[in-house]
Amino acid sequence: MKGVAPILGAVALLGLAPLVTSSNVVLNFLILVLLIALVGQGWNLLGGYGGQYSFGHAAFFGTGAYVTAILQTSYGINAWVGFCIGIVAGALIGAATGALSFRSGLKGSYFALVTLAFAEVLRIIASAAPITGAGVGTLIALDLRPGAFQFQSRAPFYWIILSLVAASLMIVRAIEESRFGAYLVALRENEDAAQALGVNTTAIKTIAMTISAAITAAGGCFYAQYFLFIDAGIAYGPWISIEALLAPIVGGVGTVFGPLLGSLVVKTLGELGKIAAGDAPGLDLVVYGCILILVVAVAPRGIAGILADRHRLPSPKASRRTSLERNNG
Amino acid sequence: MTGAVYALIALGLTLIYGVLHIINFAHGALLTAAMFAAFFAHKLLGLDPYIAAFFLTPLFFLLGYGLQRFIIGPAAHGEDRNVLLVTLGLAIVIQNALLYVFRADTRTVDLPYAFDVIDVGPASLAVPRVIAFIAVFAVALVLWLIMRRTDTGKAIRAVAKERLGAELSGIEVEHIYAVTFGLGTACLAIAACLLIPTYYVNPHVGDAFVLVSFTIVVLGGMGSVAGALIGGIFIGVVESLSGFYLGESLGQISIFVTFILVLLFRPAGLFGART
Numbered sequence: 001m002k003g004v005a006p007i008l009g010a011v012a013l014l015g016l017a018p019l020v021t022s023s024n025v026v027l028n029f030l031i032l033v034l035l036i037a038l039v040g041q042g043w044n045l046l047g048g049y050g051g052q053y054s055f056g057h058a059a060f061f062g063t064g065a066y067v068t069a070i071l072q073t074s075y076g077i078n079a080w081v082g083f084c085i086g087i088v089a090g091a092l093i094g095a096a097t098g099a100l101s102f103r104s105g106l107k108g109s110y111f112a113l114v115t116l117a118f119a120e121v122l123r124i125i126a127s128a129a130p131i132t133g134a135g136v137g138t139l140i141a142l143d144l145r146p147g148a149f150q151f152q153s154r155a156p157f158y159w160i161i162l163s164l165v166a167a168s169l170m171i172v173r174a175i176e177e178s179r180f181g182a183y184l185v186a187l188r189e190n191e192d193a194a195q196a197l198g199v200n201t202t203a204i205k206t207i208a209m210t211i212s213a214a215i216t217a218a219g220g221c222f223y224a225q226y227f228l229f230i231d232a233g234i235a236y237g238p239w240i241s242i243e244a245l246l247a248p249i250v251g252g253v254g255t256v257f258g259p260l261l262g263s264l265v266v267k268t269l270g271e272l273g274k275i276a277a278g279d280a281p282g283l284d285l286v287v288y289g290c291i292l293i294l295v296v297a298v299a300p301r302g303i304a305g306i307l308a309d310r311h312r313l314p315s316p317k318a319s320r321r322t323s324l325e326r327n328n329g
Numbered sequence: 330m331t332g333a334v335y336a337l338i339a340l341g342l343t344l345i346y347g348v349l350h351i352i353n354f355a356h357g358a359l360l361t362a363a364m365f366a367a368f369f370a371h372k373l374l375g376l377d378p379y380i381a382a383f384f385l386t387p388l389f390f391l392l393g394y395g396l397q398r399f400i401i402g403p404a405a406h407g408e409d410r411n412v413l414l415v416t417l418g419l420a421i422v423i424q425n426a427l428l429y430v431f432r433a434d435t436r437t438v439d440l441p442y443a444f445d446v447i448d449v450g451p452a453s454l455a456v457p458r459v460i461a462f463i464a465v466f467a468v469a470l471v472l473w474l475i476m477r478r479t480d481t482g483k484a485i486r487a488v489a490k491e492r493l494g495a496e497l498s499g500i501e502v503e504h505i506y507a508v509t510f511g512l513g514t515a516c517l518a519i520a521a522c523l524l525i526p527t528y529y530v531n532p533h534v535g536d537a538f539v540l541v542s543f544t545i546v547v548l549g550g551m552g553s554v555a556g557a558l559i560g561g562i563f564i565g566v567v568e569s570l571s572g573f574y575l576g577e578s579l580g581q582i583s584i585f586v587t588f589i590l591v592l593l594f595r596p597a598g599l600f601g602a603r604t
Contacts, residue, residue, distance in 0.1 A: 053410055055354075055417070104593040108409055109352040113543055114592045120540060121585045242421065249414065282428030282532070289421030296411045296418070297404035 003173050003256065010257070011166040018155035027154040031226065033267045034161040035219055039240065040247030040259030041168040042216030047245060048254035049172075049181065050208045051188030052107070056115030057244040059097065059122050060213035062235030064090040064220030069138045069230055070131060079140075079149035083221045090217020091210050093122075098209030102202045107191070116241070123236035137231030140224065149225045157226055164222065165260065168215050173256050175211075184208055185254075216244060239285070246288055250295050252304025261303050266291060332565020333465040334520050338538055339545035339557040340469065341516030346546065347553070348489040348509040351409065354416040355396075357539025358423035359514055363389055363521030364530040365427060371438050371525070378438065379460065382522035386515045393514025398507035428532035435531040461523040468519055469558060472512070476554075485509055537581075541568075544588040 017030055039061060047053045064086040071082035097118050106114055126132045133139075144150050151157055175181040187194040187201045195201050224230050234240075243266075251262025266288065273287040299306050338360060345353050363385065370381040396419065405411040445456040476482040487495040488505045496502050528534070545564050549556025564584060571583035 051410075053413060055413075100593055106592060109413060110547075110592060112413055113352065113547075114589060117540065117585050117588050117592070121582060121589070124582050124585070242417075245414075281433065282425035285421050285425035286429060289418045289425065292418035292421070293400065293404055293415050296414050297406075300406065300408075300411065 002177070004170070007166065007169045007173060007256070010260070011162060011169070014162055015159065018158050022153075022155075024154055027158055029267065029271065031154065031158050031161055033263050034158075034165050034260075035222060035226075036243050036247050036267065037260040037263040038161065038165050038168055038222070039216050039219035039244045040251075040263055041165070041172060042212045042214070042219070043244040044248035044253065044255075044259050045172055045175065045215065046205075046208050046212035048248050048258065049175070049184045049188065050205055052205060052209070053112050053245070054115040054209075054212075054241070055112040055245070056117070056119035056241055057212075057216050058236045058238065058241040059115070059119040060090040060094055060216040061220035061223070061240045061244070062119070062122060062126065062230075062232075063093045064217030065224040065230045065235045066126065066132060066138065066220075068221040068224040069140050072140055073138060074131065078147070079225060080147075083149060083225065086221035086224075087214050087217050090220065091214035094213020094217075095206060095210040098206040098213075102205045102209075116238075119236055119238075119241060123232050126236055127232035132232065135231070137229060137234075140228040142228065150228075161222055161226075164218055168218075169256055169260070171211070171215070176256065180204065180207070188254075242285075242288065246292055248302075250291060250302055252302030255302075255304040258302055258304050265303065332562035332568075333462045334523055334561075335538070335541055335545055335565055336558045336561025337465045337468060337516055337520040337523070339542040339549070339561050340472065340554060341513035341520075342542050343546045343549065343553060343557045344472070344516070345510055345513040348485055349397075349412075349506050351412040351416070352543075353510075353513065354413065354539075355419040355423060356513075356517070356542065357535030358420040358427075359389075359393070359535070360517045360521060360538055361427060361530070361532060361535035362423055363518045364525055364528075364534060365431065366518070367521045367525045368436055368438060368530050371440075377440070378522040378525045382519050385518040385522060389518035390511040390515040392511075394507045394511035396514070397510035398503065401510070402503055402506060424532055424535065431532060433531060433533075435529045437529045438525050440526050455527065457523075457526040464519065464523055465558075468516065469554065472516075473554065475512075481505075481508060540588065541584055544584055544591070547588065548591050 014030075014034075018027060021027070039057065042060065043054060043057050066086075067089040068079070068082045068086035071077040071085060072079055077085075097115065101111055101114050128134055142150070144152055146156070175184070183194065183199045183201075183204045186197070186199060187204060191201055220235065223234075246266055247262035248259040249262065250266050251258035251260065269291060270284040270287055273284055295302060301308070338356070342353060342356050345351065345356075366385055366388070367378050367381050370376040370385065371378055374381075376384070400419065401412065401415050404415045440457075447454055447456060447459065474482075476486060484495065484500045484505050485508065487498070487500060488502055488509075492502060495505075541564060542561075545557060545560035548563065549558075549560030564587070567583055567587060568581075575583065
């Protein structure tokens with residue numbers, strides 16, 4: 001398969017980080033970058049390749065996190081098993097919400113709204129139901145054994161999240177090459193035309209949402225194990241839905257490396273903002289919001305788009321014409 | 330009674346949707362901003378919220394006009410997906426800037442008449458709520474008159490119906506878009522002034538209203554003014570009843586469930602035609 005070498009190269013390079021530095025601050029930062037890259041890659045599959053913009057990926061992230069945590073605290077199930085079940089649970093939520101929404105023909109803004117509503121319903125349930133610890137949250141007991149998916153140092157966590165990101169890169173790359181990926185891109189570009197050519201768009205979108213949810217849920221499961229604490233606002237809160245879409249949009253929607261690239265840039269800018277103005281609540285999100293507007297305004301195809309344009313500079317005249325055509329179309 | 334204010338918020342949203350065909354995700358954040366403005370107008374200038382409404386409404390009209398004309402319009406390049414993202418970005422910026430400046434504290438306004446009641450037959454009604462109820466219908470009437478009787482209103486309806494045709498007959502579409510966005514934002518300023526006497530304000534207060542107003546708009550049919558009014562009152566009743574039977578925290582769920590059900594089964598709204 002083409003395109004595997006860059007993935008392996010990037011992952012190998014990133015894998016060296018814990019050997020170069022043992023600073024917890026740096027590793028913690030890189031772990032968060034990779035976590036958002038993973039969650040964003042889930043969003044990218046559905047939003048970037050399929051053109052279905054979800055504003056509620058928190059639903060999958062939170063389900064993964066809660067299932068992992070609750071299986072351990074309430075049922076005494078091994079963390080690694082809980083991790084796998086968490087991913088499956090997230091995928092099931094994705095399949096269910098996807099089937100419901102797409103069967104009803106929701107697209108565009110309506111789809112964004114309904115995903116947002118699903119995430120909010122789950123958040124309210126989680127903040128009231130006894131099994132999630134309601135408002136108090138869920139705390140996973142400290143048990144520093146690899147068998148319990150807990151480690152003394154941050155390096156193992158780093159390699160685990162890196163391998164999850166690597167797996168997500170490979171999955172998306174494989175989908176890009178596959179017939180399924182071609183269907184997905186086709187329906188993004190023109191759903192009616194894809195349908196007319198015999199693509200079962202509802203089924204394709206639902207499958208894409210299921211895989212997308214599974215990838216994002218893996219991020220949630222990892223979050224629960226890494227921080228050992230979640231509550232309804234963390235797991236199902238809007239912040240993660242925003243991070244999930246921001247990373248791929250900044251990096252370049254519908255590209256394999258977009259979410260990773262975007263996550264790195266967004267997180268770095270967020271940290272710089274904190275250094276510049278002190279760590280105050282809300283400030284990092286103000287920075288994110290500005291980045292989002294600027295990227296959409298100036299570089300709608302993200303960093304990947306800028307890099308691609310540098311290879312073949314289009315004349316300003318040509319680009320103006322296409323924008324006119326789009327307006328009239 | 331809360332339903333009436335919901336209806337006003339939804340009115341702004343449905344107006345913007347009806348003409349620009351976009352869902353304004355910044356609606357809730359703009360409401361929060363308006364509520365902070367009303368709060369500080371009272372605290373710093375000693376203005377009664379009902380009087381402040383007359384100053385804040387034109388101010389928010391200009392704000393809305395500017396946002397659409399200089400930020401949303403140019404940034405979106407005319408693509409729906411981009412509009413979604415830009416308004417979401419605006420919502421994040423406004424809400425978190427407020428959080429950064431004012432912190433998460435919840436503030437309330439003390440007004441002498443906030444707990445006054447008047448007796449209407451067997452029921453006692455809180456004065457601020459009666460005022461809100463009447464004001465909302467007055468605003469709806471004014472809006473209706475603007476749309477029906479003025480040239481700008483005519484232009485707005487023309488753009489809503491047939492954008493290209495309106496443009497060819499010499500209507501400046503970007504200007505009309507911005508005016509509509511301004512009108513929608515102005516509705517929020519009025520809603521904020523009606524809410525502040527009996528409600529609290531914090532940087533997240535708009536969240537509670539934004540999905541409710543989305544629900545109303547979807548329920549009443551996107552772009553329908555009458556639908557927004559009826560939907561608003563309906564949702565007000567649903568919320569009161571479910572809050573009563575399910576309790577405070579779970580009560581909110583009924584709104585989201587209504588929302589999801591309507592989206593899934595009647596996306597054109599209860600009164601809209603299915604397309």
